[in-house]
Amino acid sequence: MASFDIPTIDVSPFFRLEENEEVKKKAIEQIREACVNYGFFQIVNHGIPLELLSGTKDMYKTFFSSSDEEKLVVPFYNYLKSTKNSSGTYEHLLFRFPFNVFPNIPPHFLSIASQINCFLFRRSFVMVQVLEAIVSHFTKLGVVLEGIINECLGLLPDFLPNYRNDRSQDSLLGLHYFPAIEDDDNTGKTAHEDPGCFTILYQDDVRGLEVHKDDQWIPIAPSKDKLIVNIGDVIQVLSNNKFKSATHRVVRPSETNRYSYAFFYNVHGDKWVEPLPQFTKEIGESPKYRGFVFEEYHQLRIKNRSHPPDRPEDLIHITHYSISN
Ligand SMILES: O=C(O)CCC(=O)C(=O)O
Ligand SMILES: [Fe+2]
Numbered sequence: 001m002a003s004f005d006i007p008t009i010d011v012s013p014f015f016r017l018e019e020n021e022e023v024k025k026k027a028i029e030q031i032r033e034a035c036v037n038y039g040f041f042q043i044v045n046h047g048i049p050l051e052l053l054s055g056t057k058d059m060y061k062t063f064f065s066s067s068d069e070e071k072l073v074v075p076f077y078n079y080l081k082s083t084k085n086s087s088g089t090y091e092h093l094l095f096r097f098p099f100n101v102f103p104n105i106p107p108h109f110l111s112i113a114s115q116i117n118c119f120l121f122r123r124s125f126v127m128v129q130v131l132e133a134i135v136s137h138f139t140k141l142g143v144v145l146e147g148i149i150n151e152c153l154g155l156l157p158d159f160l161p162n163y164r165n166d167r168s169q170d171s172l173l174g175l176h177y178f179p180a181i182e183d184d185d186n187t188g189k190t191a192h193e194d195p196g197c198f199t200i201l202y203q204d205d206v207r208g209l210e211v212h213k214d215d216q217w218i219p220i221a222p223s224k225d226k227l228i229v230n231i232g233d234v235i236q237v238l239s240n241n242k243f244k245s246a247t248h249r250v251v252r253p254s255e256t257n258r259y260s261y262a263f264f265y266n267v268h269g270d271k272w273v274e275p276l277p278q279f280t281k282e283i284g285e286s287p288k289y290r291g292f293v294f295e296e297y298h299q300l301r302i303k304n305r306s307h308p309p310d311r312p313e314d315l316i317h318i319t320h321y322s323i324s325n
Contacts, residue, residue: 005042005221006211006228007034012045014144032152035231039246040211042226047144048137050225056134056174057204057259059127064091064176064259089188089252093174095131135172138200138263142170145229146265149198153239155278163238164197169266176259177208180252188250188258194232195294195301196266201228206258212247233297234267237289240275269295 009030013023034041063071085091143161150160180186188208203209203222210217211230220228236245252258267273274291 006038006040006218008042008044008226009034010045011043011144011148012047014148015045015047028148028151031148035149035152035235035243037244038211038213039231039236039244040220040228040248042220042223042228044226046141046227048134048141048227052130052134052137053202053227054204054224056130056261057202059130060093060174060176060259060261062123063093063127063174087187088178090175090177090250092176095135095172095174131172134261135263138172139167139170141200141227142198142263142265145198145200149231149235149243153235153243153278155276160197163271164265164267166268166271169196169268170264171266172261172263174259174261176257177250177252179256180254182254186252186254188252191247191249193236193245193247194230194264195234195298196232196264197234198232198265199230199262200265201230201260201262203228203260204258206256207253208250208258209260210249210251212249217249232265234271234273234294237273238276238279240279240285241288242279267294269293269298273297 007030009027011027013020013027031041146160146164150157153160175189177188180188191212201209203220205222205224207219207222209220209222209228211220212218230248231243231245233245235243250258250260271294272291273289273294275287275289279285280287
């Protein structure tokens with residue numbers, strides 16, 4: 001197995017107004033190269049307090065270690081969905097827009113809350129406070145990264161922020177992988193690409209995440225001060241394959257549980273996605289994808305999961321390139 005790691009970039013220059021343009025340019029160049037070669041990079045000095053990152057992980061750990069009955073309390077919010085995947089290799093908790101749930105508590109909630117254990121109510125309250133704090137940090141970091149990726153692609157200033165003007169599809173997914181019982185049954189998340197624009201991921205100190213490159217799976221070493229950023233399918237299509245939406249997976253270690261959480265920067269289902277003229281006719285290249293509405297692509301991915309084609313090579317072809325010309 002390859003022993004090298006994906007590039008790590010210090011993004012602190014983007015948070016300082018007085019920063020030297022040369023330093024920023026160098027970081028932009030490193031990120032561009034990582035997006036072209038890997039579709040993955042790691043960032044340090046990203047501005048999110050490390051205590052909040054590890055505190056969020058601890059919060060998920062507490063939540064996932066509670067009983068199924070206790071977990072049921074949380075979905076009363078409607079915005080949180082907790083589920084186990086069909087093969088029982090992991091469970092997740094999805095936190096969706098609108099993120100500030102407390103001002104919007106459904107009227108029936110308080111009467112339900114008064115009937116249930118006060119501890120659970122308090123715990124849910126604390127959970128949502130942590131979730132709101134981390135989401136607001138991820139949202140701010142996303143704005144910075146959006147600007148960086150926009151510049152890396154050489155697009156007009158503000159193209160991506162304007163394109164991604166609707167943030168209602170963004171979501172935060174907390175994940176808990178159960179320890180693998182046998183080495184030959186250690187799949188955590190099967191190989192996939194993220195569908196949206198890009199994703200930011202925090203993983204704890206337990207290994208498991210791997211990126212596919214040049215026919216090899218590269219493990220991404222866990223690190224508590226780094227965040228992982230990966231490009232999604234929308235950016236791959238807009239850039240006509242200039243930037244890669246890398247295939248990745250999670251392999252479960254046998255000895256221990258694994259926790260991670262990912263913030264997905266998505267686009268609205270109505271959004272039109274097609275290779276931009278800057279990467280096609282303006283440079284004499286033909287588009288590698290036809291245009292599509294994002295929801296159409298989303299539905300196709302769901303269908304392919306339940307009705308996968310017979311040959312594995314077709315599955316890759318279809319999930320990743322079914323929209324191709
Ligand atoms: O848990 C991880 O490290 C990766 C999760 C992931 O790739 C996803 O949820 O899309
Ligand atoms: Fe993913």
